[in-house]
Amino acid sequence: MAVVNYLPIKTENINKKPDKFTINLKDAELIFEVFYNAQGEFFSFNLFDKEENPIIYGRRIVYGVNILENIIDDRLPTNVKIIPLDKTGQAEKIGITFDNFMQSVKTYIVVGDNSD
Numbered sequence: 001m002a003v004v005n006y007l008p009i010k011t012e013n014i015n016k017k018p019d020k021f022t023i024n025l026k027d028a029e030l031i032f033e034v035f036y037n038a039q040g041e042f043f044s045f046n047l048f049d050k051e052e053n054p055i056i057y058g059r060r061i062v063y064g065v066n067i068l069e070n071i072i073d074d075r076l077p078t079n080v081k082i083i084p085l086d087k088t089g090q091a092e093k094i095g096i097t098f099d100n101f102m103q104s105v106k107t108y109i110v111v112g113d114n115s116d
Contacts, residue, residue, distance in 0.1 A: 006106040026077035063095040079112040
């Protein structure tokens with residue numbers, strides 16, 4: 001059975017400074033740093049291990065795409081996906097915008113067991 005939640009990204013002041021937070025995913029403690037690029041009108045993130053060693057720099061957050069896709073690193077938990085989605089379906093055509101991110105579009109964490 002899968003457990004679903006979402007990343008606790010705060011967008012109130014993200015256009016002025018990145019939102020940085022620590023989260024436990026399965027047995028991994030990870031630090032996310034989320035940015036907004038006003039010129040390009042997109043969100044991106046950096047990801048660090050608990051000692052603040054980099055895992056990912058500047059990866060763009062894309063609607064419907066697992067943000068951990070194709071990242072092979074022993075510090076990341078297995079069977080975990082983080083997918084930006086809008087349960088209302090309104091963002092399917094427009095994608096992620098400054099106005100809908102963490103409102104209708106959330107970064108859902110899907111933690112599966114070994115049978116998923």
